[in-house]
Amino acid sequence: MFNKISLSTLFILCFFTVFGQETFKKPQIHSHNDYLKYVPFYEAYINGASSIEIDVFIHKDELYVAHDFDKIKKVNTFEELYVKPLVSLLGRGELSNENPLQYLFDIKSDDSIGCLKKLEEVCAKYPQIFGGVIKPSLVNFIITGNRPEPKAYKNYSKFILFDGRPYEVYTEKELEKIGLISDNFRKYSRWNGKGRLIDKDMDTLIHVISKVHTLKKPIRFWATPDSKSSWEVFHQLGVDFVNTDNTKAVSAYFENAQTSRYFSPNGHTVDFSENATFGKVKNVILMIGDGMGLAQLSAGLLANKGELYMSKFSNYGFSMTQAADDFTTDSAAGGTAMATGSITKNRYIGLDASGNPLKSLVDLSSEKGMKAGIVTTDNLVGATPSAFYGHQADRDMSEGIVNDFIHSNVDLFIGNGKEKLEALFDNGIQAIRKNGYSPVIDSFENLRPQEGVKPVVLVSNTDANGEGGNPLMMKKMATTAIKYLNQNNDNGFFLMVESAKIDSGGHNNSTEQVIEELLAFDKAVGEVIKFAEKEGHTLVIVTADHETGGMSLPQGNKINGMVQGMFHSHDHTGIAVPVMAYGAGANEFSGIYQNIEIFNKILSLLNSKIEKE
Ligand SMILES: [Zn+2]
Missing domain, CATH: 3.40.720.10 (Alkaline Phosphatase, subunit A)
Incomplete structure (x- = not known):
């Protein structure tokens, strides 16, 4: 009990001591269900999201982006929505491999192997984006949803990595192909994003985050609340990707996060207490x-x-x-x-x-x-x-x-x-x-x-x-x-x-x-x-x-x-x-x-x- 309470208390103290000084680092932004946005890809990209979530079905040898199979539209192919914008940006000198993008490629079809085979085929058409033997890819894929067996991870291209789970056990080789570890936030807390997390939930989260960081992997949660308070808390807890449907608001929030906080070096002691009696106003x-x-x-x-x-x-x-x-x-x-x-x-x-x-x-x-x-x-x-x-x-x-x-x-x-x-x-x-x-x-x-x-x-x-x-x-x-x-x-x-x-x-x-x-x-x-x-x-x-x-x-x-x-x-x-x-x-x-x-x-x-x- 003592350990649990002191963990979250300690965390709050450390965080607020560090914050406001020069150590502030903006979190990475993950655009949840990006394909549902009014302008997929671009909205997330201009707001600085470095991770983009794409739900994918394979149908008639084509990769389609949709939330449900019956919502598939002919125009919404993976190539159209998520590869062509990259080609256009590259042509304008916008993309570089200093900060590669992450596509969270969520396979919704049962045929994950067919899906990945098709993904490799599409990517092979764009070596300027996805690299080759020597050139690194400008985009890293994290495969989630229906994933193949971990032992098969090694069979895929360098730029294709997989989404792990915190409590799954991986061999060292399998771990090399894991680029991200994700979990359902609801397994850890019922928090709605208002006010504060309770200490018990905070401790469980601190525990899982530190377990993932010990493996030197980034962590993300899905099914998270999406509010200023929650972005703040996830960032404070060291969650690597802030999961959001509103990349613009998250970006604006963290843009001001440091300058909005202030410690005054000019505090003063107040040596006064009201005890005098007064006469008429002069x-x-x-x-x-x-x-x-x-x-x-x-x-x-x-x-x-x-x-x-x-x-x-x-x-x-x-x-x-x-x-x-x-x-x-x-x-x-x-x-x-x-x-x-x-x-x-x-x-x-x-x-x-x-x-x-x-x-x-x-x-x-x-x-x-x-x-x-x-x-x-x-x-x-x-x-x-x-x-x-x-x-x-x-x-x-x-x-x-x-x-x-x-x-x-x-x-x-x-x-x-x-x-x-x-x-x-x-x-x-x-x-x-x-x-x-x-x-x-x-x-x-x-x-x-x-x-x-x-x-x-x-x-x-x-x-x-x-x-x-x-x-x-x-x-x-x-x-x-x-x-x-x-x-x-x-x-x-x-x-x-x-x-x-x-x-x-x-x-x-x-x-x-x-x-x-x-x-x-x-x-x-x-x-x-x-x-x-x-x-x-x-x-x-x-x-x-x-x-x-x-x-x-x-x-x-x-x-x-x-x-x-x-x-x-x-x-x-x-x-x-x-x-x-x-x-x-x-x-x-x-x-x-x-x-x-x-x-x-x-x-x-x-x-x-x-x-x-
Ligand atoms: Zn004024």
Whole structure:
């Protein structure tokens, strides 16, 4: 008993440790009942199947491909369906004997000897494909179904090998002619391909696979479930050929199998527990993880071994993100909803759905004598930050957005945008030197409030993807902004902090980018809530404008933090996003509500602060 359980447990541990590192090797694909496909042979071939199953009958001295004798069609000869395509591919220089194809030649007729005699005859007509005395064949046949007696195997051509069974006994000579060992999966398990194999079945399979591998033969099962979970498990178990009716899907699955899995080297310790009590709201810090849905949050949480600063909050809600003119929002309408409390059209920045300019939380807090700041890993003119100070009918009206900015109430900006300003204006960053705004390049260590000066810190684009916005700077940008806005300030501040590139991870279908951006964002969240805890009158909201990529997490490993992310699309989706609240007034944020309620709740907390003081 101990041995049996430890075998499968050990296997799972080993597999997940190895996976994600460089040892990943795609499995070979076996096209089950290939002749039943809409386009036999070619469909399997273009999807990289190296083994093709062909059921064969001999009838009137001709080899026919069919599942049943009464389904034989005159046109479906073996030669027509499975030899002529090879001739055509060879003519185009496509076939080579580096990776010979395998035909699993399943003899359905009782006359296996006649069938094989005819096969040798057909192959002899195509020496360019099936070789000769010196030249190796580009195709190896594995004869299955009605096979001759093992002792007769030696009588057949070099390229004709046979399908063995794991529990049949062969002499050494017979074994030389066995090219594959197959068995009925149903002898080992009733598994339907969903969830997991039970330990007992797993152990039996591990046993038979290792027995076959000891003979140095590849193994295949028939009658297998045909699902992502089953392909994954067969591959993990070391089954050499993944048996499928859908070669395209299997190929696509394993194409992404490695890049979809990610272990983060940038995990962090979460040294925080919520225990402070809070007074009335004085400061509000709204943190937006662009594109951060529940799957993205879970990916970060699992990659960081089950802990995030974002998982230490006690108030959670969900925000519905639908735009005025579209089920699925973009960052312009999503940002505008949270900044102004108006459901608006996609691409609109700071305008209501009829195109009228709106006051944002930046303007409203400024009216209350508070300071206002923006931090982003995006550009100055990015959709999310500009929703807090701009008024434009298209998020791409960058000149207009810059003009809105220099007439805005933002007291401090830290983000990217140097290159963007240089591309937009002849005088580059000097274009924003107006109304007290003062561009600062890169250095934001020692910002000190100065009468009449509003710093615009433009950090150079230095991230690994060349997209701008180094996620590792997120934490420093946020803490610098808080320190700056909090200095000599009795009236409080409103700060929006955006992690812009979780969204890019979704658009790029990159599990790695999602996780790395999210973990960097979480480190910034950690600093922000530590400030809030000490300060006692700060509200912190962490949320998203929308989900990106339709991400799901089919697999992973809780122990070592490996996460497999799969994506449904390259665009945003309409699924609700989490709202996490900490500090003063945080309990207002539980429940499920439209994104504009984030604005309404913040504003009502700020209003009550004024009224009560
Ligand atoms: Zn996006």
